[in-house]
Amino acid sequence: MIYYFSGTGNSKWVAETLADRTHDSAVKIADISKEENILIKKDSVFGLVFPVYAWNCPEIVSEFLKRVNLEKGAYSYAVCTCGEEAGLVMSVLKARIGICSGFSVVMPNNYIVAGDVDDEDEALKKVREADRLLDSIALSINVREKGRFDVNKGKIAVIKTFAASHFFNKYARSAKPFTTSYDCIGCGLCESVCPTQNIVLADGMPFWDDKCQQCFACIHRCPERAIDYGKFTKKKGRYYFNYTQEQIKGDQNV
Ligand SMILES: Cc1cc2nc3c(=O)[nH]c(=O)nc-3n(C[C@H](O)[C@H](O)[C@H](O)COP(=O)(O)O)c2cc1C
Structure with missing residues (x-):
């Protein structure tokens, strides 16, 4: 299970692409009850x-992993x-659950908040490269390859993962900066796309609870661009994955 x-x-x-290429199924973490413990038996596959x-x-994800028990094998x-x-x-996950x-x-x-979305060409290029990389990852999973860690760590990775991540979770994840402009039409899409059900509509306007992960689905999916996170996102682009197979495969099929 993935x-x-x-x-x-x-x-x-x-x-979903990996599930397809490894004959597995994909399930949303947010749909699993917080009371449920997950036992992964020997000879089964756990994908995250x-x-x-x-x-x-x-x-x-960190909270979910506390409820996952991987049997030896x-x-x-x-x-x-x-x-x-x-x-x-990935080093964190290796240490925590021994992936x-x-x-x-x-x-x-x-x-x-800090940067901006990629332009359309760059975004599509990334998705096409990802699609090819997923073939190789699926192959690796299918043969149960162990010890392969292909990770773009970046520079000063220790400081980023351990210090910046702590700062992000402690100080930069508040839901308070979310704003809704008069352009909001009360369609409720933000409420329905929030993967953690953190948004409720009252009098046709969204209100955020404080268990926000900061995934920004609400900002990116709002059809009226009515949602912002303080002033940080006002002049920024919007993005969500909306590619067809034809776009992803592009001229590979020609
Ligand atoms: C709160 C937040 C923090 C992020 N931090 C990083 C980061 O440290 N490094 C990075 O390369 N991308 C970062 N990103 C970009 C996302 O990881 C990336 O766009 C991801 O593919 C989004 O996945 P999703 O569409 O499944 O939500 C961050 C995005 C968000 C919303």
Whole structure:
């Protein structure tokens, strides 16, 4: 089974593509009850797919892993998606649950507090390269390869993963900066796409609770561009995974 978390769809696509290429199935972590413990029996496969947040796991993934018990002899792997670099997140997972293999897959960036989204050409290029990389990752999973860690760690990865990630979770994840402009039409899409059910609509306007992961699905999917995170996101682009197979395969099929 492949367990995944995704805000804007990149990791969902990676999880579903891998499920298809490894004859497995993908399930959303957010749909699993917080009371449920997951036992991965020997000879079974545990896959984990998630977006990198501040060079580490999103909190929902870290919390989920506390409930996962891998029996000796189970095969486990993790795949993170990132806009650029993943830091030492796979080393963290190796130490925590002893994953056998780990991979990073560069996908279009959705973090628009500090940076911006990729332009259309760059985003599509990343998705096409990711699609090819997933073939090789699937092959590795299918033969139960162990000890393969293909991760784009980036520079000063130790500081990023251990210090910046701590700072992010402690100080930079508040839901308070979310704002909604008068352009909001009360369609409720933000409420329905929030993977952690952290948004409720009252009088046709969204309100955020404080268990926000900061996945930004609400900002990126809003059809009216009515949602922002303080002033950081006002002049930034919007992104969510919306590619067809034809776009991904491109001229490979010609
Ligand atoms: C809160 C937050 C933090 C992020 N931190 C990183 C990071 O440390 N390194 C990186 O390369 N990308 C980072 N990103 C970009 C995402 O990891 C990347 O776009 C990912 O593919 C999004 O996956 P999703 O569409 O499944 O949500 C971050 C995105 C968000 C929302």
